[in-house]
Amino acid sequence: MSQTFETLGRPLPPAPSAFSPAWRHVLDRPLGIRTELDRMRRQAPFYDATVDEIDGRRIRIGDHWLTDFASCNYLGLDLDREIIEAVPAYLDLWGTHPSWSRLIASPRPYDDIERMLAELLGAEDALLLPTITHIQHSVLPALVGRGALFVELHAHQTAHDGAAMVASRGGTVARFREDRLDRLDRLLRAAPHPRVICVDGVHSMTGNGPPLDELLPLARAHDALLYVDDAHGFGVVGERGPDESSPYGSRGNGIVRHLGAGYDNLVLVGGFSKAYSSLLAFVACPTEVKEYLKSAAGPYIFSGPSPVASLATGLVGLRVNERRGEALRARLHRLTSRFLDGLRGLGLGTLNTSGFPIVEIPLLDADNADPLGRFLYERGVFASVVPFPVVPRDQVGVRIQITAANTDDEIDHLLAVLGEAGDRFPLVAASGPPDPG
Template sequence: MSQTYESPDLPSSPVSALSPAWRHVLDQPMGMRAELDRLRRHAPFYDATVDEIDGRRIRIGDHWLTDFASCNYLGLDLDQEIIEAVPEYLDRWGTHPSWSRLIASPRMYDDIEHTLAALLGAEDALLLPTITHIQLSVLPALVGKGALFVEVHAHQTAHDGAVVAAAHGAAVARFREDRLDRLERRLRTSPHPRVVCVDGVHSMTGNGPPLAELAALTRAHDALLYVDDAHGFGVVGERDPAASSPYGSRGNGIVRHLGETYDDLVLVGGFSKAYSSLLAFVACPTEVKEYLKSTAGPYVFSGPSPVASLATGLVGLRVNAERGDAIRARLHRLTSRFLDGLRGLGLFTLNASGFPIIEIPLVDAAQAEPLGRFLFERGIFASVVPFPVVPREQVGVRIQVTAANTNAEIDHLLAVLAEAVERFPLVSVPQARAGD
């Protein structure tokens, strides 16, 4: 399926010198972000305009590339059953009933929340537009003037939420999941409410946290464990001897995958990755859901998710129930094909889970841009992750496999990486860094 957008011929706006008010904004020092700004302006693999898609092939200008930067893990963005179902909902609801959720919500919200809670095995669920909205509003609402502990490798939006929480009076600290003894000492003396925030699946390594240890620790100290499962939801699920792949069954998230319960645990997830839709959720007790309806800003003030996104999520849940495990089995086969090939090249990755996020680190962080250009020129569109997006020692290229990729595309990527090994200082297995 090829989809092309033709840009209309629009008159160009006149370019004029910026006023002093704008110059004061732009003359502020960018600090570490200056390097990211330079890459954004000059590297073809950043801030790109995609002109056409054909399966997992994309066209940027005159360049056709295979997309390994997408998080559409299940390939539902290209699923014809979902695409063909959306117009029915648009006919019924229009494009965007623009109430805040506090005022009113289309029936689809209730349908998704009930279906989602049953899938997750949680008491209830609350839908909001994005996980970013949730981090910036729900985290501060939960912790109040208590204590918030955010794992150092948690997603940047969680740290942004911590800034908001601190501004509202919370005591905020960072911790490392491999130093839980230090977290325990802090929990003993911290004020209530206490909230500990971690990623469910880390967005660079693809690995999960020590969830059982964290859950036991937080429960012992009357704290809430807040798990951001942006990447895991839809891919990993409850373990079952009859499961079609090691990812488990049903795609109902990292909590079920690791055999934990929702006792004193808040699960946050999104539809924007596995389900290819603009929608996110908080899984929590019903009484907490009612509390958040009055205290979480996006529920009170924000515009809702578009009808097309709600429809995509609702039909996607149906597709997941009917054939999601078969899709995940294909995703696992493709990911294993890539990981096996990567090991065959002698390259190192922190991925120990088999999850379809695979980072290949660089010995020399300065080689990130040349490596990105090398891949781009050979038809590979991947996430080059530079400093300061990650620490210098974690700079590398991140590959995301989806069920819509093909064996041929995986093999082409491996062939390009085999060529890259000869030209760039990629970390090989014997070079793996101390502590990795």
């Protein structure tokens, strides 16, 4: 034991490889298109970082303080005192973790959240699982079976991973582009049943929404199910109406309600890990589909559940949303508009045409991704540098995510740093104002 305490804080000698020479090829295998991502992960300070302290949206990495614009906590509920202070009571009631798989038993908060979710979304029912990754890998294959899955080319990587699961189980998989729905129409005509079309809601890179007004009629015409992954829209955007506090809409009930669509031929997938800062995800669907998924989706049967603190923050967060969500979304919209207006003032462009709080600024030269990230880091801005192949080469750049917990001073500092960056690393020029809705 004394030897253990004596060595604390000292660098340990490198351990011998646990892999025998016969297995070295696993670690030495070329990473192909992910080589650049791996290099940046190993070398860049803005990747794979250990955060030692937070203060609001300020973070400390080692002795370096930065403002966090890589957070997905859009409503700032990760820092909300009402939610934080509510957690201990749930721990006293339920312990730290229920441990049962959901097939065996679920604590009462699961039922409460599913009921509140269905009402908020205007859906018939909802099923909770720990993460959207769990859902993509299990629900997509369960819905498609040996039918046909059509995945939008720029959908989240987890959807493409789910597509690989579909293919491995005998389903047919094809990709399509949202700007070429005529090709999707032709593919659907020849596809076996069941047919599922998978798209992002609010896109995780561009911040833009899908063309639901075109996709839903297409899905219904071909008796296909439209599967919408709204990880970044749920909690942020919602139904439109005269009493909305901002162009993001009211209630935060997602992109489907925001665009005025319904749930016929549509399944909505979303998560609490963004706007609600909690480890939960859901499928909004008819009750008959929910009951089917309880036996068909592996995570419901075999996975451990979300910890009690996540159930608590999800449940209390939904109650906070009912009382204070509109004010938080109004603040989020104001800060995002301030940032987008500032970008235009600098002559800088973005892929964002929606005005939603995900703003990617592409580089003219993709090789500048690493230097740009280091430049921002050194000047106190922590942001997501997005290299190829995470995005196409012509979209490589920096992704900024605004939250309601950011401040006006932080937005001003970000704009000042981006102005300097634009002089040093040519960024895409502005082409026009974003649509505020």
